[in-house]
Amino acid sequence: MRKSMLLTVPTLALGALTMAAAPAAAHDADMWSGQAALDSLNGSGTTGDVMVDVHGTEATVTMNVSGAAETFMDGPFPHAQHIHIAAQGVCPPPSADTDGDGVVSTPEGHPFYGMIGTSLTTEGDTGPDSALAVERFPGGSAYTYERTLELDPATAESLQNGTAVVVVHGVDPAKLPAAAAEKMSPLNEELPLAATLPAACGTLAASQMGAMPEGGADTGVGTASEHGAAAGIAVAGAGALLLAGSALAARRRARA
Secondary structure (H helix, E strand, C coil): CHHHHHHHHHHHHHHHHHHHHHHHHHCCCCEEEEEEEEEECCCCCCEEEEEEEEECCEEEEEEEEECCCCEECCEECECCEEEEECCCCCCCCHHHCCCCCCCCCHHHHHHHHCEEEEECCCCCCCCHHHCCCHHHCCECCCEEEEEEEECCHHHHHHHHHCCCEEEEECCCHHHCCHHHHCCECCCCCCCEHHHHCEEEEEECEEEECCCCCCCCCCCCCCCHHHHHHHHHHHHHHHHHHHHHHHHHHHHHHHHC
């Protein structure tokens, strides 16, 4: 009986310590969240917001876009959208217009937001090769986009270091200066410049999911101070159990 009691109490104490330590596992180093407001470029009137939640090598991208170009050749205007990486991590200013046509083209923006890391298509491939897969991008004047996709290491790195930029393309030609409205795209000579012009842009501000702002949604993950308090309570509880068990064993030996 005494042997059983001495084995049981440490087991209970170990269980309490394990339960106290469990929430810390939720602070996984490969879980990241990035968000950005999408501001208009090139007088497009397009705005929106984007959230990227990273879990290991997967990312769930959620976007809301409004004020975009509505129609193109009697159909919804396709809006190519990408995560650009590995540059300054900012949206281009008007002064980036180096050829003087009144707009900032995609190549003129590259020194600021970088090259394509991920194409935010609705289905299929999400690599740079799908940059102009217009049939696999959202379309119309307003849309909501959500997709979980595999995140390549270069894009993940840019997200973590704050240089990942989301760019939505496609501007209504009627809103462009005459010189730009008549041009063809430097990315594809079969498309007008308006089809590939940056229309909205935002830098993804990233943070580790474990470091949630105080007062945020209940995620089941406590703060560091809460974990410390829980661990202290568990250790104190374990000590009390050990003392109680020892006292009970001593009394039983005395009776014997």
